[in-house]
Amino acid sequence: MLKSLYIRFVLIFGISILGYDVTVAQTTTIRGTIKDEKTGETLPYVSVIIPGTTMGTSADIDGKYALTLDGTNPTIKFTYIGYESIVKPITPGISQVMDIKMRVDASMLKEVTVKGRARYRNKDNPAVQLIRQVIENRDKNQMANNSFVEYEQYEKISFALSNLSNNFKEKRIFRNYQFLFQDQDSAAIGGKNILPAYMQEKLSQIYFRKDPYTKKQWVKANRRAEFDTRFVDNDGLSSYFNRLYEDINLYNNDISIATNLLLSPIANTAPTFYKFFIRDTVKTQEPWLVELGFVPRNKTDMLFEGKLFITLDGNYAVQNAYLTVNKDINLNFMRDLEARLEYEKSEDGRYHPSKTTLSMEFSLGEKSAGLYGQRVVNYKNYEINKPQADSLYKGPAEQAIYNPDIKSDESYWAGARHIPLERVEKDIYRNVDTLQTIPSFRRTMDITSLFLAGYKSFGIVEVGPVNTFYSFNPIEGFRLRFGGRTTTELSKRVFFETYAAYGFKDEKWKYFLSGTYSLNNKSVYHYPLHYIKASYQRDTKIPGQDLQFVQEDNFLLSFKRGQNNRWLYNDVYRFEYMREFPSHFSYKMGFTQWTQKPAGILTYEETDQQGENRFIQQLSNTEVNLELRFAPKEQFYQGKLYRTPIINKFPIFTFRYGAGLKDVFNSSHSYHNFTANASKRVYLSQYGYVDLTLEGGYIIGKNLPFPLLTIHRANQTYAYQLNSYNLMNFLEFASDHYASVDVQYYLNGFVFNKLPLIKKLKLREVLSFKAVRGGLRDENNPNKGASVFKFPVDELGQSVTYTLGKEPYMEGSIGIANIFKILRVDYVKRFNYLNNPNISKWGIRARFRLDF
Numbered sequence: 001m002l003k004s005l006y007i008r009f010v011l012i013f014g015i016s017i018l019g020y021d022v023t024v025a026q027t028t029t030i031r032g033t034i035k036d037e038k039t040g041e042t043l044p045y046v047s048v049i050i051p052g053t054t055m056g057t058s059a060d061i062d063g064k065y066a067l068t069l070d071g072t073n074p075t076i077k078f079t080y081i082g083y084e085s086i087v088k089p090i091t092p093g094i095s096q097v098m099d100i101k102m103r104v105d106a107s108m109l110k111e112v113t114v115k116g117r118a119r120y121r122n123k124d125n126p127a128v129q130l131i132r133q134v135i136e137n138r139d140k141n142q143m144a145n146n147s148f149v150e151y152e153q154y155e156k157i158s159f160a161l162s163n164l165s166n167n168f169k170e171k172r173i174f175r176n177y178q179f180l181f182q183d184q185d186s187a188a189i190g191g192k193n194i195l196p197a198y199m200q201e202k203l204s205q206i207y208f209r210k211d212p213y214t215k216k217q218w219v220k221a222n223r224r225a226e227f228d229t230r231f232v233d234n235d236g237l238s239s240y241f242n243r244l245y246e247d248i249n250l251y252n253n254d255i256s257i258a259t260n261l262l263l264s265p266i267a268n269t270a271p272t273f274y275k276f277f278i279r280d281t282v283k284t285q286e287p288w289l290v291e292l293g294f295v296p297r298n299k300t301d302m303l304f305e306g307k308l309f310i311t312l313d314g315n316y317a318v319q320n321a322y323l324t325v326n327k328d329i330n331l332n333f334m335r336d337l338e339a340r341l342e343y344e345k346s347e348d349g350r351y352h353p354s355k356t357t358l359s360m361e362f363s364l365g366e367k368s369a370g371l372y373g374q375r376v377v378n379y380k381n382y383e384i385n386k387p388q389a390d391s392l393y394k395g396p397a398e399q400a401i402y403n404p405d406i407k408s409d410e411s412y413w414a415g416a417r418h419i420p421l422e423r424v425e426k427d428i429y430r431n432v433d434t435l436q437t438i439p440s441f442r443r444t445m446d447i448t449s450l451f452l453a454g455y456k457s458f459g460i461v462e463v464g465p466v467n468t469f470y471s472f473n474p475i476e477g478f479r480l481r482f483g484g485r486t487t488t489e490l491s492k493r494v495f496f497e498t499y500a501a502y503g504f505k506d507e508k509w510k511y512f513l514s515g516t517y518s519l520n521n522k523s524v525y526h527y528p529l530h531y532i533k534a535s536y537q538r539d540t541k542i543p544g545q546d547l548q549f550v551q552e553d554n555f556l557l558s559f560k561r562g563q564n565n566r567w568l569y570n571d572v573y574r575f576e577y578m579r580e581f582p583s584h585f586s587y588k589m590g591f592t593q594w595t596q597k598p599a600g601i602l603t604y605e606e607t608d609q610q611g612e613n614r615f616i617q618q619l620s621n622t623e624v625n626l627e628l629r630f631a632p633k634e635q636f637y638q639g640k641l642y643r644t645p646i647i648n649k650f651p652i653f654t655f656r657y658g659a660g661l662k663d664v665f666n667s668s669h670s671y672h673n674f675t676a677n678a679s680k681r682v683y684l685s686q687y688g689y690v691d692l693t694l695e696g697g698y699i700i701g702k703n704l705p706f707p708l709l710t711i712h713r714a715n716q717t718y719a720y721q722l723n724s725y726n727l728m729n730f731l732e733f734a735s736d737h738y739a740s741v742d743v744q745y746y747l748n749g750f751v752f753n754k755l756p757l758i759k760k761l762k763l764r765e766v767l768s769f770k771a772v773r774g775g776l777r778d779e780n781n782p783n784k785g786a787s788v789f790k791f792p793v794d795e796l797g798q799s800v801t802y803t804l805g806k807e808p809y810m811e812g813s814i815g816i817a818n819i820f821k822i823l824r825v826d827y828v829k830r831f832n833y834l835n836n837p838n839i840s841k842w843g844i845r846a847r848f849r850l851d852f
Contacts, residue, residue: 029095030076031066034059037101045279045293046080061295078102120275127276127292133316134266141317141350142251148385149208154418155377157241158425159198162190162361162372169193180431182424189336189361190372199428200224200238203416207392214393219400221416223407225432230457230487231445235527236637243635243646245375248339248356250321254685258360258852260331260748261683262302265294266318273303273686287313299328300753300762302686317351319343330749330762332821332852335370336361348384355379378418396582397633460490475540475567475599476503493518501539510539525638528580537572540599543731544711561716563838566602566731566792571595584634588627593665595620596707605790616789619707622667625658651680660701660708669708671701687750693742702779705789706801709734709780712772720826720845725770727811727830727840731792731801738774746817766815766824773808798837809833817849824849
C-alpha cells in the first residue's frame with residue numbers, strides 16, 4: 001500500500017518520467033563526538049546550534065552528531081546543562097570532523113547534576129523514580145477519568161513531495177509551473193524545496209462518556225483537495241493518510257505510528273524498555289517542571305526517544321512532550337519523525353491536550369525525493385462532567401452535521417480554524433484543482449493508473465486488467481485474454497464488464513459478461529455499495545480455488561509445483577443484490593446456477609445400482625446464497641480491482657449460507673451449507689502482533705458429490721499464500737464439516753534487533769501455524785458406500801483425494817521478513833498426513849510484503 005501511494009504521488013507530478021536529480025548546492029558537513037573533558041565519557045543529547053539561525057541538531061545517546069549546512073556560517077556552538085558552552089569556527093564548503101570535549105560548569109552544578117555515560121540502572125535512579133510517579137498517576141490524568149468531557153477539535157493534514165533538488169525544480173518541464181513549489185528552512189523536515197500535494201481540514205465537536213464508554217465525533221465541517229475519481233479513491237486516500245497519522249494519546253500503553261505500535265514512554269512497562277535521564281528543572285513557571293529525557297535501551301526496537309516535561313504539583317502530569325525515533329529503528333521508509341504534544345491546565349486542575357503535531361517524512365532512499373506529511377490537531381472549549389442526552393451518543397462513531405455548501409467556503413474556514421494555515425498550505429486546494437486541468441498532468445495520471453491498477457482509460461470505457469492478458473496452464477496451454485469495462489463517463493448507475501479469452505491447446509473460447517445497476521447513484525466501487533448485478537461466465541477453474549475471475553488467469557499464478565492437471569470447465573449464471581451500511585455491516589443475497597464439466601485427467605465417475613461404473617459428463621447445480629458481514633471501524637483503499645484493507649485492531653465477522661435447490665434448472669442435489677469466519681489483528685506492544693483467523697463450516701445434505709463438498713484451499717505455487725495451506729495439494733482433502741485456525745505472528749524484529757551485526761539489516765521474524773480439523777460423514781463418502789462420485793485418482797489408479805481423520809492437517813513456518821524491505825521468505829513444514837502420494841514435506845515459499 002505504501003509503495004502504491006508513494007509511486008502514485010511521484011508519478012502524479014511527473015517525477016517518474018524525468019528521473020531523480022538530488023544534487024544540491026555546495027554544502028558544509030560537520031560531524032564528531034562529544035565527550036566529558038575529564039572522564040572521557042560521551043555526553044548524550046548535547047545541543048548543537050548555528051548562532052543567529054534556526055539551524056541545529058542534538059547529539060545522540062552515544063554523543064555523536066552530524067550537521068549539514070548550506071551557505072557560509074562562521075561558527076558552531078555546543079551547549080549542555082551543567083557544562084560550559086563551546087563555540088568553534090567553521091571552514092565553509094568542506095566536510096570536517098569536530099570532536100568536542102566539554103568542561104563541567106561548577107557554578108551550575110549547585111542547581112543541576114548531570115551524569116555522563118556511567119553504567120545505567122533503574123535502582124536508586126531518581127529519573128526512574130519520577131517516571132514511576134507519572135505512571136502511578138497516569139489514569140487520573142487522562143480524559144477517561146472524567147464521567148463526561150466535550151470539546152471542539154480542529155485538525156488538518158497535509159502532504160508534499162520533499163527533498164527536491166534545485167536542479168529538479170529548474171527542469172524545463174516545470175518552467176511554467178513554478179507556482180507549485182514552495183521553499184522552507186533547509187533544516188526543517190522535508191528539506192528546502194517541497195511540492196505541496198494534498199490537504200484536508202476537519203472541524204468537529206467531540207463528546208466523551210465514561211459509562212458506557214462512548215466517544216462521539218460530530219463533524220461540523222470537512223474540506224480536502226480532491227483528485228479525479230477515475231484515478232484516485234479520495235475517501236480511501238483520506239482513510240489511509242489518517243491511519244498513518246493517527247491521534248497520539250501519550251497516556252495509552254502503545255502509540256500508533258505509521259500502522260505500527262510504539263511503546264509510550266509512560267506505559268506500565270516503560271522503565272523496562274527505556275532509559276530515563278533528568279536533564280533540567282524549569283522554575284520559570286508554576287508549577288515547576290522537570291525535563292525528563294528518555295531513549296530506548298535498544299536503538300533498533302520500536303520505541304521513541306525524546307523528552308517529557310513533568311509537573312511538580314503532586315499530579316505528575318505531562319505538560320509538554322517531544323517524541324522522535326532513533327535513526328537505527330527497525331521502521332521502514334521513515335527518514336524523519338517529530339511529534340510535539342502540548343497540554344493546558346483546565347478548571348478541574350488536570351492537564352488536557354491543547355495541541356498535537358505529528359510530522360513524518362517517508363522515502364525509498366536516504367537522499368532521494370520523499371513524501372512529507374504533517375497532521376496538526378488543536379483542542380479548545382473543554383466542558384468537564386457536563387451530562388448530555390443519550391441520543392447524542394447513538395449511531396456511528398463519526399457523523400456529519402454540516403452543510404456541504406460550506407466545504408469550499410474560504411470565509412467560513414477563515415473564522416472556523418483554530419490556527420491559521422502555514423504559508424506552504426495556503427494554495428494547495430487551488431493548485432490541485434489547477435493541475436487537473438493541465439493535459440500533461442492528466443496523461444501522467446492515466447499512465448499511473450495503468451501501472452498501478454492495470455487499466456487504461458478511453459473515456460467511457462477502460463481496458464484491462466493487463467496482468468491477465470497472458471497466462472498458461474496444462475489444460476489451455478498458452479492463453480490470451482482481452483477485456484474491459486465501462487466508466488462513470490458513460491453512466492453513474494449502469495456498469496458493464498466483459499472479457500474474452502482463448503486457449504491455444506484446448507482450442508476453446510472463454511468469456512464473461514456482467515451488468516450492474518447502482519441503486520445509490522454512485523459508482524459500484526464507491527462505499528457504501530448498493531447495487532444489483534447479473535453476470536454470465538464460461539471459463540476454467542481449479543477445483544476448490546475460489547478466486548475472483550480477474551485473478552484466475554493472473555500470469556504470476558501460472559507457475560505451480562507438482563501435478564496440476566485436474567480442472568473444470570464452468571458455465572455460471574449469477575444474480576446478486578449487495579447492500580452496505582455506514583456502520584460497516586453489509587449483506588449480499590444471490591442466485592447462482594452453474595454447470596461443471598471435468599477437464600484434464602479429472603473425471604466424474606460413479607457406481608450405479610448394478611455395481612457398474614459410469615462416467616458423468618457434467619454436474620449442474622442451482623443455489624440461493626446469503627452473506628452477512630460486519631467489520632466495525634473498517635478502513636480500506638478502494639482500487640479499480642479490489643479493496644486494499646488498512647488493517648487495524650478491530651475484528652471482522654463473516655457468515656455465509658448456501659442452499660441447493662434440487663430440480664430447479666436441472667439441479668441434482670439439495671443441501672444447506674453454513675460457513676462462519678472471524679479474523680482479528682492482536683497487537684502485543686513490543687512483541688509484535690498476531691493476525692488470527694478462525695473458520696468453521698457444516699454442510700447438511702446426503703449423497704453429495706465431492707464438487708459440492710468443502711475442498712480445502714491448497715497452494716501449489718511457490719508463493720506463500722496467507723489464506724491457503726501452502727503444502728497441501730489441489731483436491732487433497734474434502735469435508736462436509738470442519739474447523740480451522742490460522743495464526744500469523746509478526747515479531748517486528750524483537751529478536752533480530754538484539755543480535756549484533758544482524759540488527760543492522762533490520763530483518764523481522766515471522767512465525768505461522770495453520771490447522772484444519774474436519775471429516776466426511778458416511779452418507780457423503782464414496783469409500784463408505786455412498787452413491788456419489790468417486791474421489792479422483794492419478795494415472796496409477798491411486799486416490800488423490802482424502803478425508804481428514806481424527807487428527808487435523810497441520811503445517812507451520814518460520815520466516816524472515818523485511819528482506820530488502822519488501823520480501824518475506826518462509827521455511828514451511830508439513831507435520832502430518834505425510835504418506836499421501838506426491839506431497840511435499842517441506843518447502844521454501846516467498847511473498848512480497850511491503851510494510852512500515
